[in-house]
Amino acid sequence: MGLVVQRTGPLAVVEDRGRPGHAHLGVPPSGALDGPALALANRLVGNEPAAAGLELLLGGTVLRTTAPCQVAVTGPPVEVRVDGRATCSHRACYLPAGATLSIGTPASGLRSYLAVSGGIDIEPVLGSRSTDLLSGLGPPELTAGDELPVGRPHGPAPPDGAVVPLSVLPDEVVVTMRLGPRDGWFADPAAALRDPVWTVSSTSNRIGVRLEGPAPARHPARGRGELPSEPLITGAVQVPPDGPPVIFLADHPTTGGYPVLGVVDPADLPRLAQARPGSTVRFTVR
Numbered sequence: 001m002g003l004v005v006q007r008t009g010p011l012a013v014v015e016d017r018g019r020p021g022h023a024h025l026g027v028p029p030s031g032a033l034d035g036p037a038l039a040l041a042n043r044l045v046g047n048e049p050a051a052a053g054l055e056l057l058l059g060g061t062v063l064r065t066t067a068p069c070q071v072a073v074t075g076p077p078v079e080v081r082v083d084g085r086a087t088c089s090h091r092a093c094y095l096p097a098g099a100t101l102s103i104g105t106p107a108s109g110l111r112s113y114l115a116v117s118g119g120i121d122i123e124p125v126l127g128s129r130s131t132d133l134l135s136g137l138g139p140p141e142l143t144a145g146d147e148l149p150v151g152r153p154h155g156p157a158p159p160d161g162a163v164v165p166l167s168v169l170p171d172e173v174v175v176t177m178r179l180g181p182r183d184g185w186f187a188d189p190a191a192a193l194r195d196p197v198w199t200v201s202s203t204s205n206r207i208g209v210r211l212e213g214p215a216p217a218r219h220p221a222r223g224r225g226e227l228p229s230e231p232l233i234t235g236a237v238q239v240p241p242d243g244p245p246v247i248f249l250a251d252h253p254t255t256g257g258y259p260v261l262g263v264v265d266p267a268d269l270p271r272l273a274q275a276r277p278g279s280t281v282r283f284t285v286r
Helices: 035-044 189-194 268-275
Strands: 002-007 010-013 053-057 061-065 070-074 077-082 087-088 093-095 100-103 113-118 148-149 172-179 198-200 208-213 236-238 247-249 260-264 280-285
Touching: 002 172, 035 113, 035 172, 035 268, 053 208, 172 189, 172 268, 189 280, 198 268, 236 280
Parallel strands: 172 280
Antiparallel strands: 002 061, 002 148, 010 053, 053 113, 061 100, 070 093, 070 113, 077 087, 077 100, 172 260, 198 208, 198 280, 208 247, 236 247, 236 260
C-alpha cells in the first residue's frame, strides 16, 4: 500500500511526534509543528498517536492511492477533493485504490496535516520518521513522483463521514511566555515583549518564527558583548544584536550564543506555527 505524490505546494514533509532527547548529539526534536492537528488526523483514521503523516505548507498537494485506505486532513479548514469531487477536511474519508486526493490552500493558517490509515511507513532515524530541515535527518521534502509506503492499519477508524469541530486561527495570535534565563541582559524585558504588536516575518520557517518590530533594548551594563553558546529549547525567544526576536520551533539549533529573553508556553506553539507572514503576535508575560 502507498501514496504517490503527483504535486506539492511550497513544502510538503513527513512528520510524526519527533525525535526528542538527542540535543547532546546536536539533533533538534523536529516533528509536526502543529502537534494537535496531526494527532487529530491520526485519531480520525484509527492510527496510533505516533504514526507519521504529512505536513503541507499552504496545501497545494495532489496524491494518488495505490490501495484502499482512509485519510483525514486537519489543521485550518481547507478544500479537499477526491477524484475532483468536493469533500471536507476534519473527517475520515475512504479512498479506493487509484483515487486522486487534492488538498487546496487554506484561507487562513499555514499548515495542513494528512494522516492515512496505517501511517507513512518509511524507515525511522533515531526513532522518528520526521523530516528535519536543519540537520538533514529523515526523508527529504517531497517532490512529484515520490512513492510513500503506508503501513497496515492498527485499529478501527471512525465511520466514514465522522466530522469534528473546526477551529479557525484568530487574526492576532496571543502567546504566553516566561522570562529567562537571560532577561537580565535587557533594560525592561517584560515591556520589551509585551508592549509592541509584533508581525510575523516572511523569513519564518520550521526552524523559527522571525518577528518584525522594535529590537529589545539591551541593559547598558551589558554593552555589545555576546554569550558563549549555550543550549536552546523549543519555544526559546532569542534576541540577536540590534534585531527583533526569533521564536524557535521544532527544527531549531540545539545551541546558540544570543541571549534568550524568555520561553513561550508549549501549548501556544501550535497556533504560532500556523501564523502567516504579516500576522500580528502579542506576548503576555508571566
